Amino acid sequence: MEISPFVLFWAAIFTSNVLLTNFLGMCSYLSVSREMESAFGLGVAVIFVLTVTCALNWLVYYYLLVPLNIVYLQYIIFIIVIAATVQLLELMIERFTPALYYTLGIFLPLITVNCAIFGVALFMIIRNYTFLQIIAYASGSGIGWLLAIMMLAGIRSKLKEKLIPGGLQGVGISLIVTGIMALAFIGFSGIVNVQ
Amino acid sequence: MNKKDIFITSAFKDNSVIRQVLGICSSLAVTNLMLNSLIMGLGVIFTLVFSSLTISLIRNYTPRSVRMMAQVLIIGSYVIIVDIFLRANLPEISKQLGPYVGLIITNCILMGRAEAFSSKNNPVDSMIDGVGAGIGYTLVLLSIACIRELFGFGSLFGLTILGSWWLKWSIMVMAPSAFFLLAVMIWIMNDKVYKVKTS
Numbered sequence: 001m002e003i004s005p006f007v008l009f010w011a012a013i014f015t016s017n018v019l020l021t022n023f024l025g026m027c028s029y030l031s032v033s034r035e036m037e038s039a040f041g042l043g044v045a046v047i048f049v050l051t052v053t054c055a056l057n058w059l060v061y062y063y064l065l066v067p068l069n070i071v072y073l074q075y076i077i078f079i080i081v082i083a084a085t086v087q088l089l090e091l092m093i094e095r096f097t098p099a100l101y102y103t104l105g106i107f108l109p110l111i112t113v114n115c116a117i118f119g120v121a122l123f124m125i126i127r128n129y130t131f132l133q134i135i136a137y138a139s140g141s142g143i144g145w146l147l148a149i150m151m152l153a154g155i156r157s158k159l160k161e162k163l164i165p166g167g168l169q170g171v172g173i174s175l176i177v178t179g180i181m182a183l184a185f186i187g188f189s190g191i192v193n194v195q
Numbered sequence: 196m197n198k199k200d201i202f203i204t205s206a207f208k209d210n211s212v213i214r215q216v217l218g219i220c221s222s223l224a225v226t227n228l229m230l231n232s233l234i235m236g237l238g239v240i241f242t243l244v245f246s247s248l249t250i251s252l253i254r255n256y257t258p259r260s261v262r263m264m265a266q267v268l269i270i271g272s273y274v275i276i277v278d279i280f281l282r283a284n285l286p287e288i289s290k291q292l293g294p295y296v297g298l299i300i301t302n303c304i305l306m307g308r309a310e311a312f313s314s315k316n317n318p319v320d321s322m323i324d325g326v327g328a329g330i331g332y333t334l335v336l337l338s339i340a341c342i343r344e345l346f347g348f349g350s351l352f353g354l355t356i357l358g359s360w361w362l363k364w365s366i367m368v369m370a371p372s373a374f375f376l377l378a379v380m381i382w383i384m385n386d387k388v389y390k391v392k393t394s
Contacts, residue, residue, distance in 0.1 A: 021370045026219040027303050072279060075297050076271040083264065115220045115301040122294035167385030171216050172378045179374030186369060 003192075005136035008129075011192045012140025018116050019148040020182040022123075025116030029149050030174055032110070039153035042107045043146030047139060049089065049111050050120060053082045054138035057121045058131055078121050086112050116145055151181060198323050205312070205327035212335040212377075213384050217303040221295050222336050223373040229352045232340035234288050235295065236333025238277045240326065242299055246270045247313040247325035254314050266309045267300065274299045304328060339376050343367045 003011075018024045025046070032042050057078050065071050090108045094101045111117060120141050124134045155177050164173050211217045218239075225235045249269050257265050278296050281289040289296065299305065308328050313321035344350060347367030349357035366372050 023220045023223040023370070023373070024298075026223070027217065030216060030219070072275060075275055075278070075300055076268060079267055079271055079300060083267070113301055113303065113306065115298050118301045119220075119294050119298055122297045126293055165382070165386075167382045168378070172381045172385070175374045175378035175381070179371040179378065182369075182371040182374055186371070 002130075003133065005132045007192055008133055009136040009140040012137050013144040013147065014185065014188040015192055017144040017148060017185055018120060018141040019145050020178070020185045022119065024119040025114050025145055028110055028114050029145075029152065029178075030171055032107075033149050033152040033156055033174065036150065036153045036157060038107075039149045040146070042110065043142075043149050045107045045111055046114065046116060046145050047142030049082075049086060049108070050117055050142040050145075051135065051139045052089070053085050053117055054121055054124060054134050055131070056081050056085060058124060058129075058134050061125060074125065078118060082117055082121075083112050116141065148178075148181065152177060198320070201320055201323050202327040205308070205324045206331040206334075210331040210335065210384075211304045211307065211328050212332055213381055214389070215307065216381075217307050218332060219377070221298055221302055222332070222339065223370075223377060224295050225292060226336055226340040226373055226376075227343050227347065227368055228291075229337065229340045229344050231288060231291055232336040233333070234281070234285065235292060236329070236336050238274075238281070238296060239299055239302065239304070239332055240329030241277055242270060242273045243305060243308060243325040243329040244322050245273050245325075246305060247308060247321040248318050250309050251313040251316060251318040251321035257314075262314065263306075266306060266314075270305050270309070271300050304332060335380070339373065339380065342376055343372060347372075 012018065016022065019026070019029060028042060033039050060077060060081055061071075061074065065074060065077060086108050090101075093108075120138055124137065129137060152174060156174065159173060159177075168176070205211075209215060212219065212222050221235060221239075225231045246266075246269050250266055253265070274297065277299070278289070281292070281296060308325060312324045316324070341351065344352075344367075345356060346364045349355060349361040349363055
């Protein structure tokens with residue numbers, strides 16, 4: 001069944017949130033969520049890179065890898081496309097909008113190794129999305145990721161002065177908070193199903 | 196450092212998941228079934244051992260500026276081997292693991308070991324370190340999967356343990372339980388085993 005891109009966009013944010021249901025992008029999610037400001041910067045960078053690289057990867061996959069019958073090389077090709085795009089974006093942002101570079105620039109190298117970018121590209125192949133669908137799914141996933149990291153950063157800034165059991169400080173409490181967030185997001189899961 | 200120390204350090208003392216919080220994505224996603232976790236763990240061990248060996252062998256010939264890209268490409272090649280092997284021999288499990296086999300490439304454990312160990316040490320030590328880190332990762336996966344499969348499906352490795360009287364906890368199959376279990380595991384390990392000093 002063909003899912004309309006619009007439905008897919010909302011589904012990617014709420015019902016199948018890339019972080020809270022598919023566990024993608026956990027490393028940078030846990031390490032950059034100390035402050036709201038940097039969390040927001042990274043989130044915006046993820047939305048941007050995710051949409052651009054998924055569109056590029058879709059084109060590369062269906063117009064290069066499939067005709068040449070080298071689909072098995074997809075992992076390496078995708079990684080190269082992602083790394084190259086990030087480098088290029090970094091250069092362009094630095095050249096044209098220095099102001100943006102100071103807020104976004106430091107996050108861009110982190111994104112090459114963010115599994116959300118690579119994971120969404122692999123999901124798009126497994127689920128046979130069309131070009132419009134992947135644009136919607138990728139941008140939705142990016143926004144969903146931003147939402148999750150902003151929520152965690154907000155909660156963590158409140159938790160700073162609270163007494164937390166020793167072994168649970170840092171990563172432990174962040175994972176528990178994330179688990180509660182994931183529980184809340186299960187509440188959305190009846191609305192649409194995109195698996 | 197002798198060989199045994201290298202193994203113990205990378206498998207237990209500096210366990211990648213618990214102590215360094217690397218490779219969380221896959222350890223949360225595939226742990227709903229024991230069998231999937233075991234296969235995933237073996238895939239990671241294979242990739243780790245051979246990528247450590249290769250990276251260590253070429254460590255003196257790789258320029259510093261391109262070493263990250265070289266490491267990613269080496270890891271990527273081994274992941275492709277794992278993926279093709281799974282698709283050919285275990286198509287059912289390969290389908291269930293979905294994108295997470297490919298995601299071994301961006302698993303931070305691999306880049307972490309490559310950067311911290313095998314780009315500085317000799318091939319034999321690097322392989323031992325790879326085996327250690329892989330086994331540490333697999334053990335964490337299996338212990339989370341053990342709880343999730345037992346309570347969620349009433350079985351272990353697909354064999355029914357708890358019988359039909361057991362009311363399956365559907366929360367254990369869903370995403371939140373993975374977060375909670377890993378958090379509790381980190382908590383217990385930090386308190387009881389590693390005795391982390393708290394501020």
